[in-house]
Amino acid sequence: MSLEPQELIELKSKIGRDPTSTELQIIAAEWSEHCSYKSSKKHLKMLPMKGPLVIQEKGYDSGVLDVGGGYVITAHIESHNHPSAVEPYGGAATGVGGVIRDILSTGTRPIAILNGLRFGNIEKDQQARWLFKNAVTGIADYGNCLGIPTIGGEVEFDDCYQNYALVDVAAVGFGKKENLIKNHAKKGDLVVLLGGSTGRDGMGGSQFASDSLESEDRSAVQIPDPFIEKLIIEAILEARNHKLINAMKDLGGGGLSCAVSEIVDTLEVGIEMDVDMVHTRESNMHPDEIMISESQERMLIITSKTKLKKLQEICKKFRITCSVIGHIKSDNQMHVKKGKKTFANLPTDVVVNVTLLDLPSKKPVYLKTIEKEKKLKSISDYSKIMMSFLGAPNIASKIWVYGQYDHEVGIRTVIKPGHDASVLRLDNGKFLSIKIDGNPKQCYINPREGAIGCFEEACRNVVCTGAKPIGMLDHLQFGNPKDPEIFWTFLESLKGLTDFANYFKIPCIGGKVSLYNETPLGSIKPTPLIGVLGLIDKKPLIPQKITEGDCLVIVGDTKDEMGGSEYFEYVHKFVGGKCPSVNFVESKKNMKTVLKVIQSQLLKSVHDCSKGGLAVAISELCMMNQIGCKISLENVPGEKLDIDRILFSESHSRYLLILDKKNLKKLEIILKKNKVSFKLIGKFMGDKIQFTKGIKSIIDLRVDMAQKTWINSLKDLVLHG
Amino acid sequence: MATFNVQVIIENKPGISDPEGDTILNDLVLKGTHKTVSKIKTAKMLKFTIKEKDKKTAESKIQEICDELRIYNPVVSKVSVVVFDA
Amino acid sequence: MATFNVQVIIENKPGISDPEGDTILNDLVLKGTHKTVSKIKTAKMLKFTIKEKDKKTAESKIQEICDELRIYNPVVSKVSVVVFDA
Amino acid sequence: MKVGVVVFPGSNCDRDMYHVLTDVFNLDTQYYWHEKSLPKNIDAVILPGGFSYGDRLRAGVIAAHSPIIKDIQKMAEKGIPILGVCNGFQILVESGLLPGVLLKNESLNFMCEWINLIVENNKTPFTNQFKLHEKIPIPIANGEGRYYVDDNTLKQLKKKNQIVFRYSQVVNGSSNRIAGVCNPAGNVVGMMPHPERAVESEINPVDNKPSSLIFESLMVKMGVVN
Numbered sequence A: 001m002s003l004e005p006q007e008l009i010e011l012k013s014k015i016g017r018d019p020t021s022t023e024l025q026i027i028a029a030e031w032s033e034h035c036s037y038k039s040s041k042k043h044l045k046m047l048p049m050k051g052p053l054v055i056q057e058k059g060y061d062s063g064v065l066d067v068g069g070g071y072v073i074t075a076h077i078e079s080h081n082h083p084s085a086v087e088p089y090g091g092a093a094t095g096v097g098g099v100i101r102d103i104l105s106t107g108t109r110p111i112a113i114l115n116g117l118r119f120g121n122i123e124k125d126q127q128a129r130w131l132f133k134n135a136v137t138g139i140a141d142y143g144n145c146l147g148i149p150t151i152g153g154e155v156e157f158d159d160c161y162q163n164y165a166l167v168d169v170a171a172v173g174f175g176k177k178e179n180l181i182k183n184h185a186k187k188g189d190l191v192v193l194l195g196g197s198t199g200r201d202g203m204g205g206s207q208f209a210s211d212s213l214e215s216e217d218r219s220a221v222q223i224p225d226p227f228i229e230k231l232i233i234e235a236i237l238e239a240r241n242h243k244l245i246n247a248m249k250d251l252g253g254g255g256l257s258c259a260v261s262e263i264v265d266t267l268e269v270g271i272e273m274d275v276d277m278v279h280t281r282e283s284n285m286h287p288d289e290i291m292i293s294e295s296q297e298r299m300l301i302i303t304s305k306t307k308l309k310k311l312q313e314i315c316k317k318f319r320i321t322c323s324v325i326g327h328i329k330s331d332n333q334m335h336v337k338k339g340k341k342t343f344a345n346l347p348t349d350v351v352v353n354v355t356l357l358d359l360p361s362k363k364p365v366y367l368k369t370i371e372k373e374k375k376l377k378s379i380s381d382y383s384k385i386m387m388s389f390l391g392a393p394n395i396a397s398k399i400w401v402y403g404q405y406d407h408e409v410g411i412r413t414v415i416k417p418g419h420d421a422s423v424l425r426l427d428n429g430k431f432l433s434i435k436i437d438g439n440p441k442q443c444y445i446n447p448r449e450g451a452i453g454c455f456e457e458a459c460r461n462v463v464c465t466g467a468k469p470i471g472m473l474d475h476l477q478f479g480n481p482k483d484p485e486i487f488w489t490f491l492e493s494l495k496g497l498t499d500f501a502n503y504f505k506i507p508c509i510g511g512k513v514s515l516y517n518e519t520p521l522g523s524i525k526p527t528p529l530i531g532v533l534g535l536i537d538k539k540p541l542i543p544q545k546i547t548e549g550d551c552l553v554i555v556g557d558t559k560d561e562m563g564g565s566e567y568f569e570y571v572h573k574f575v576g577g578k579c580p581s582v583n584f585v586e587s588k589k590n591m592k593t594v595l596k597v598i599q600s601q602l603l604k605s606v607h608d609c610s611k612g613g614l615a616v617a618i619s620e621l622c623m624m625n626q627i628g629c630k631i632s633l634e635n636v637p638g639e640k641l642d643i644d645r646i647l648f649s650e651s652h653s654r655y656l657l658i659l660d661k662k663n664l665k666k667l668e669i670i671l672k673k674n675k676v677s678f679k680l681i682g683k684f685m686g687d688k689i690q691f692t693k694g695i696k697s698i699i700d701l702r703v704d705m706a707q708k709t710w711i712n713s714l715k716d717l718v719l720h721g
Numbered sequence B, C: 001m002a003t004f005n006v007q008v009i010i011e012n013k014p015g016i017s018d019p020e021g022d023t024i025l026n027d028l029v030l031k032g033t034h035k036t037v038s039k040i041k042t043a044k045m046l047k048f049t050i051k052e053k054d055k056k057t058a059e060s061k062i063q064e065i066c067d068e069l070r071i072y073n074p075v076v077s078k079v080s081v082v083v084f085d086a
Numbered sequence D: 001m002k003v004g005v006v007v008f009p010g011s012n013c014d015r016d017m018y019h020v021l022t023d024v025f026n027l028d029t030q031y032y033w034h035e036k037s038l039p040k041n042i043d044a045v046i047l048p049g050g051f052s053y054g055d056r057l058r059a060g061v062i063a064a065h066s067p068i069i070k071d072i073q074k075m076a077e078k079g080i081p082i083l084g085v086c087n088g089f090q091i092l093v094e095s096g097l098l099p100g101v102l103l104k105n106e107s108l109n110f111m112c113e114w115i116n117l118i119v120e121n122n123k124t125p126f127t128n129q130f131k132l133h134e135k136i137p138i139p140i141a142n143g144e145g146r147y148y149v150d151d152n153t154l155k156q157l158k159k160k161n162q163i164v165f166r167y168s169q170v171v172n173g174s175s176n177r178i179a180g181v182c183n184p185a186g187n188v189v190g191m192m193p194h195p196e197r198a199v200e201s202e203i204n205p206v207d208n209k210p211s212s213l214i215f216e217s218l219m220v221k222m223g224v225v226n
Ligand SMILES: Nc1ncnc2c1ncn2[C@@H]1O[C@H](COP(=O)(O)OP(=O)(O)O)[C@@H](O)[C@H]1O
Pocket: A115, A116, A117, A150, A151, A152, A153, A154, A155, A398, A401, A402, A405, A416, A417, A418, A419, A420, A421, A422, A437, A461, A608, A610, A611
């Protein structure tokens, strides 16, 4: 752990003396990129954070939305990339644990987990397979043990993540508004550390997350203990019910240093704490180590003296340790002692306020030519291509993943993983729909349009269930920000997201920035990940079984936008071409109209059209429902395009509507009235997926064969190479 | 060529916590009548049957397998290999 | 009183299948270049630290713990106990 | 009628079970922490799913040593209906109240999916409303759900009609596709699948009626309904 030379000078001038070693450690942790957001903070302010449903309280680590009837939803997203890249099982598991504690710290019960996973090429690379397999097991073992359903997510493989892993976890909490912790503290209140013991594992993790992986600081690995996390959840919720918690914060990156300084600064008080009171795992830990250890499964609670006994009783019941490590003072100082001896005594505002950077940015050179297309080999047999495409790791069903996650515990999961967004029922009679999406292939080609695309895709998924988007979570993952070209891609993505959020009035309720994601091959592609939460007031659209004779209508135009498409990259090994872009006006119109037709109950189901294009989206419907479909490509609305473009373009704002034939007329009336571009393009029947253009057959596949490949290919790859 | 039994023990490196061992100790053993136990560590064991020309080759082969195939993750675990005559 | 390290190995009884061992063998080891391995069996190991007056007592105490507390499930597993001086 | 839901450290389907018993079936339900004792006048006891003690050492084994198990043993002898679901089943097995053992699934993975059960014994307090061989669509969610008994015990189980549920197809490698068993008296039943996840149509993608019969059977047995 170290400070940059100029940061050390700054620190000295702020406190007017040389810092002690403990002070240096505390500052290095808190001023690290991971904790301080020093490179990104200035710019993140551009995202709209307010909205009619957003509840803003001081000291919350997760976003809070009022969903009516006296209830709130909380949500947050985090990543655990560096640890997962060296220890995928423990790294991914503790990633789940970390974000769960963010949810818990507001006083709400965690009710759902989502995960976004990225690895190298699992077809070629055994290391990528190993990372993937163990990260999934890590998430499964942790979430399943907690009894919090992992209800959705996404998985993607790309060469840019070679020997690396992105493991993003989002979590949702639910509770009564009146039970939210209103963080407050007054002089004499007690500061209690609760949960797992503090050890040397995970030393310097936040620094580690901000360094590139080359140094491979392997001591920064944390061992997951989901059992103790489960007990912490129950103990804290019971303490909440007894109103024993004045203020609360989870321990994450930077350990005690960050948790203590941040909470005390937010509450505008001071603290005096004694490291000897911290329950440690190993003897002889130095105060520096205790202050920066990132041992998992710990929470910090501020309580009143009179409430301590009851809090201790609750901890005892759940067999977890709690230690009073200090008390609140009114002097705005962070005073760290060991017994009588002072090891650090810093003004809290110095600790938490790093000088924000305004890093230079420059448009990357590669972007000048990337949208130019090269001549591709022509395809003679689309059926054959389609069959192997359905088994491509990025297209294949992710059932091998979500089948290992308990996605039903808590008995809220109305729409289970395997469709578009997942839907939970809430105690106020409403429903919450949620999905996370990313697309580094498109973000690489056009960081702005790519990021907007992820946002729109997540919205689309939520809309498919009948939900109106009410909040967004963003997770911005990039390489080294000191490289102006990388920083430019960061800014472009952020601006795109901001524009979309403003236009659609979807507030950003939380997010995270992860920088310095570097692999032996260089920086990762820009990988923003967007989570969208949607609310359904009445009834979600639960996909009904598609049967013989049902109609398939597409809403939205298909355009010549093949850049970053799975087809270009997987089939033609070509990175480039025009990135799909979202037309805001059209996007809004389509969203609103689809929600309207869902409400009028004309549809059996709606599926969004995204990765792999129309060809994949329709095949998914067929395979999930085990029914064939006849599609006339000449009817697909949009520009006049070659066959491969109609099949595989990943243009946004497109929805596939499935309905009983008897509702077709009524549907067409609504769609026409709302002036959206749409067309009846197919009919479900038989047992074959058949794409035709005019009288020419383009693709002809047996559903059962296609399904076998699609369902099993990921599992086979992982288990048998 | 001879057949050997090889025991591979995979355990957490020193200093890395072992929540499972702690739970077995605190919630099972110490709750009973046996208070003389002070620590429990868990480990995983794999017993290989292998045909090689001698003990030494058997040992180095197994070590190779463990490293190459990532039977354990050296970041958190260590492995020890003991060869027995079958 | 002396301190002893006791290794407890819990493994399947003969005849009980071991899918994990089979999977490591077939999907990992035999897929690679190491064809001399013919069998892999998995087991679980617990390392106890115990204070008793002598080796024999340590061993019988641990055996008792294993039986009484069902450290292993006798329906499918057997246990072996080895005592080392600490 | 009073039903107890036993909560162990790490239980995580306790609240789901409680919700179903109270909100769906209107039963007088109470949680019992594993260190407490059960009242004499209780009419039925349910051990819910979850990961008691984090499934450490072996699913269910540590919880099987909880103080409350002694009470449960007494109730079992008295013929009071006792149901263990998932981890609850594992605990009943590890505490010797039910025969057999639950091993890691053959896939070696945790499995969360909907499967079909077949009712093999409709004489227990939890199955008396089923037709014999009736099919129940229901979800499983477990890592150690492979039921194992040796051939002799299996013969015994068949003879004494102790196999309560079977999977309609091979799911995890269980002996004889067994998904649930009972004690010889029939009042203690353990099952791996989760009926509490299948009784409300809102979250049941198939058909919620059959799973409800598990709870309705109990109510009939207790004379709450007929
Ligand atoms: N890592 C994962 N964890 C849980 N569910 C997943 C995961 N990856 C994909 N899924 C589920 O599989 C389905 C398809 O995912 P995806 O292909 O990302 O959908 P879409 O293309 O609609 O965004 C969704 O229901 C999603 O939640």
